[in-house]
Amino acid sequence: MHDPGPPSLARPYAWTEGRTRPAVELAIEALVETTLEGRSVPFNRASPQSMVTQLCLHPLSLAEVAAYLQVPLQVARVLVADLVGSGWVVVRDTLSDNASWDERHDLLERVLSGLRTL
16 A cells, blocks of 8 residues: 655645745734625635635634644745735734733743644
């Protein structure tokens, strides 16, 4: 029997047409949520953009989006940035610029806990 080996990273990068830099910078903990416009787009299982809009009907962190799609974080960043540009999702910061170290630590703990449950 032939062992196919580990999954290829080629497909996720094909989703971004080889791009590795998003049009806008997105923090790993940023919350992504589908807009009304994004909700009105018909679902297409073959479209990674459509998968993101379905995942984000309820807010998810960028890290969670990457985990659900099983793609590198940078691929998720590019996909989400493209969707922000199209108006299909919005991204909300989870912390203000003057957040304390404890608030930042708490947030990272919650993100890690969420990723572990996936």
